[in-house]
Amino acid sequence: MPDAPGGSLEFAGATSTRQSAPRQVTENGLSVTVSAPKVFTPTEAASPRAPRAVAFDVVIDNERTSVYRPAQLSVTATSDGATAIQVIDSTQGYTGLVSATEEVPPGHNVRVAVAFALPAEPAAFRLIVQPDALAGSRMTVYQGTV
Template sequence: MAFELVIDNQSDTVYRPAQLSFVATVDGTTTDQVIDTTQGYSGVMGTDDEVLPSQTLRFSVAFGVHEQPCAVRVAVRPESAAASAIPIFDGTI
């Protein structure tokens, strides 16, 4: 399962996407992010990109899921030390 995400930096400071962390579960069990650069899923870990104020950055992330229908939840933390994650998907696929 893949998502295209957009970081829209409306702050006055540079944002580094490498600060992002994702939390994903499939049927309540944690699943890993898929890194497959040939498919365009490079993730954000280790990226050297910076999002300048008033700029945007698009990227794709993917997660491993079952072939049969399953409950999926994906959330993101803007900074890995953030106390809570922001849900970006919660549904059945």
């Protein structure tokens, strides 16, 4: 699904240009909604250790007639053009994709809280969601400086 142009948005600790609508619908009946970015300091228990991280809530609504399996979900990111590493900081609620294991019946949704490592200084950041890795529909859901 191609990115659609959007306007500039201001968030606490982040300036962004959304490349697409906050809610996008795939051609196979799944919709994706992503929260505004939340920049935070990871705890001592976080893995991997990072000076900063950015978190998003990703909600996948199953609007099709069959069950959705979150194992099909892929969420990736880049920071200053390099692959961003997912941060697991369960003490702050960021458990990543492994927490979404139950099948989602038609008409229901799944929410996943993901976080990615950032450098100490503000960086260009891009979040890409692929709700169904088999269908191949990747979408940029956030792009900006965090």
